[in-house]
Amino acid sequence: MYDPTVARLTYRALLGRRRALILGALPLLLIVIAVAVRALTGADDQTASDVLGGFALATMVPIIGVIAGTGAIGPEIDDGSVVYLLSKPLKRPTIIFTKLIVAIAVTMVFSAVPTLIAGLILNGNGQQIAVAYTVAALVSSIAYSALFLLLGTVSRHAVVFGLVYALVWEALFGSLVPGARTLSVQQWSLAVAHKVSGGDLVTSDVGLTTATVLLVAVTVLATWYAGQKLRALKLAGEE
Amino acid sequence: MTTLSIDHVSRWFGNVVAVNDITMTIGPGVTGLLGPNGAGKSTLINMMGGFLAPSTGTVTLDGQPVWRNEKIYQHIGIVPEREAMYDFLTGREFVVANAELHGLGDKAAQRALATVEMEYAQDRKIATYSKGMRQRVKMASALVHDPSLLLLDEPFNGMDPRQRMQLMDLLRKMGDEGRTVLFSSHILEEVEQLARHIEVVVAGRHAASGDFRKIRRLMTDRPHRYLVRSSDDRALAAALIADPSTAGIEVDTAEGALRIQAVDFGRFTALLPKVARDHGIRLLTVSPSDESLESVFSYLVAA
Numbered sequence: 001m002y003d004p005t006v007a008r009l010t011y012r013a014l015l016g017r018r019r020a021l022i023l024g025a026l027p028l029l030l031i032v033i034a035v036a037v038r039a040l041t042g043a044d045d046q047t048a049s050d051v052l053g054g055f056a057l058a059t060m061v062p063i064i065g066v067i068a069g070t071g072a073i074g075p076e077i078d079d080g081s082v083v084y085l086l087s088k089p090l091k092r093p094t095i096i097f098t099k100l101i102v103a104i105a106v107t108m109v110f111s112a113v114p115t116l117i118a119g120l121i122l123n124g125n126g127q128q129i130a131v132a133y134t135v136a137a138l139v140s141s142i143a144y145s146a147l148f149l150l151l152g153t154v155s156r157h158a159v160v161f162g163l164v165y166a167l168v169w170e171a172l173f174g175s176l177v178p179g180a181r182t183l184s185v186q187q188w189s190l191a192v193a194h195k196v197s198g199g200d201l202v203t204s205d206v207g208l209t210t211a212t213v214l215l216v217a218v219t220v221l222a223t224w225y226a227g228q229k230l231r232a233l234k235l236a237g238e239e
Numbered sequence: 240m241t242t243l244s245i246d247h248v249s250r251w252f253g254n255v256v257a258v259n260d261i262t263m264t265i266g267p268g269v270t271g272l273l274g275p276n277g278a279g280k281s282t283l284i285n286m287m288g289g290f291l292a293p294s295t296g297t298v299t300l301d302g303q304p305v306w307r308n309e310k311i312y313q314h315i316g317i318v319p320e321r322e323a324m325y326d327f328l329t330g331r332e333f334v335v336a337n338a339e340l341h342g343l344g345d346k347a348a349q350r351a352l353a354t355v356e357m358e359y360a361q362d363r364k365i366a367t368y369s370k371g372m373r374q375r376v377k378m379a380s381a382l383v384h385d386p387s388l389l390l391l392d393e394p395f396n397g398m399d400p401r402q403r404m405q406l407m408d409l410l411r412k413m414g415d416e417g418r419t420v421l422f423s424s425h426i427l428e429e430v431e432q433l434a435r436h437i438e439v440v441v442a443g444r445h446a447a448s449g450d451f452r453k454i455r456r457l458m459t460d461r462p463h464r465y466l467v468r469s470s471d472d473r474a475l476a477a478a479l480i481a482d483p484s485t486a487g488i489e490v491d492t493a494e495g496a497l498r499i500q501a502v503d504f505g506r507f508t509a510l511l512p513k514v515a516r517d518h519g520i521r522l523l524t525v526s527p528s529d530e531s532l533e534s535v536f537s538y539l540v541a542a
Contacts, residue, residue: 005339009325016327079323087317088340089310231307
């Protein structure tokens with residue numbers, strides 16, 4: 001199911017100079033914000049939760065998910081170099097699964113690790129807030145990677161659609177429209193975070209069971225469907 | 240012995256028919272797939288390589304279906320037309336990765352790089368390669384697993400004459416070794432130099448198939464039209480019409496030129512400068528007026 005060569009090619013494409021800079025910018029911003037907030041307001045659990053929930057989980061994680069998820073396959077399909085993977089005796093779902101693992105790993109490293117660091121800076125993991133949001137970032141990294149990898153497989157405008165989903169749906173509707181929250185990776189991961197923190201600072205509109213089922217279902221279905229789409233991928237000719 | 244069979248294959252995109260009921264069998268040796276741009280060559284090659292499903296019909300390699308059959312790639316090497324190829328890798332890394340994807344190692348990659356004589360630049364990033372170097376590394380990636388079928392889409396596009404000759408030698412060698420090699424091209428001379436057997440596709444249809452000499456004759460024996468301007472059009476006309484290679488000459492006074500219809504292409508092109516020199520006539524313009532490939536092919540289709 002996992003091919004180390006596909007993984008190596010994907011890592012190198014993803015962590016190429018330009019994309020690595022974009023991937024690194026948001027985490028850096030988060031840590032700068034955390035340092036500034038801590039310096040200005042001191043350690044405060046509510047503030048820590050606001051920063052981690054409002055910026056890290058609602059904005060940074062989905063955007064990194066978009067960059068890593070779509071970037072793991074989209075550019076290869078766009079420029080046609082995916083032909084070098086497809087013209088091998090390699091099962092198409094193996095290609096997708098491997099790319100998913102890489103996208104998840106990259107999203108986790110660039111979102112969960114800085115979330116933990118920012119949380120520790122903000123309130124030293126008081127009330128388990130840093131760990132709770134880190135777990136949320138880890139969990140949502142998986143679902144976002146799967147969703148955006150699928151998007152990268154089916155659409156040439158994956159980054160645009162992905163950003164619209166991440167920013168409009170997750171960040172805007174997710175916070176304003178109650179119904180949209182049920183269908184939000186962010187809320188599902190918050191349900192898991194709520195369980196970890198145990199307190200009332202981290203809350204979700206979705207119950208833990210529903211959230212877990214939806215997270216697993218979205219990840220599995222998106223990955224399966226991406227594998228199917230890749231099996232039937234037509235490489236457009238020059239004509 | 241590897242045989243690629245295309246059986247009543249059609250492919251349409253919406254209302255556009257790109258490939259129209261083509262049946263052909265490609266056997267060992269070098270085969271040229273010839274046709275003007277937009278004739279459906281790439282669509283056909285994509286179906287041969289399993290990257291596109293035929294709308295109707297089947298493509299099989301020694302009886303095995305090509306579409307949705309990843310295992311078939313153990314036997315197929317593909318050199319795509321598109322340039323993109325993981326430019327951030329070095330040539331060696333790229334070929335090694337291709338070898339690994341076939342379950343092979345460095346040895347196979349090194350052998351393939353040696354075959355295309357790219358060892359000298361193997362540690363440079365692909366991004367720094369010239370078109371010809373890219374083409375050779377693509378070839379190496381297609382050869383790592385020693386495939387019995389090699390598909391190349393417009394492999395000579397953008398190559399300089401020396402690179403072209405090198406690649407031709409290599410493909411000829413592959414064909415002589417008993418591999419089934421198919422390459423597409425829209426340039427007649429290219430195909431003629433390399434392939435004994437050609438398949439001609441025009442406007443999505445299979446226009447001709449067989450020995451290139453016969454088809455070449457069909458293509459060259461048709462009347463060729465030339466527009467010629469000289470220092471003395473009438474004297475040149477009189478001298479040319481005496482030779483059987485010329486079927487008719489019109490003195491176009493409005494254009495101030497001769498419209499010449501030649502029946503024997505080779506002989507006429509040798510004759511014209513000789514006649515002009517013998518009669519002390521200066522040639523000012525010699526331009527073939529229907530030499531576009533499309534007209535050559537449409538003549539062939541009509542024949």
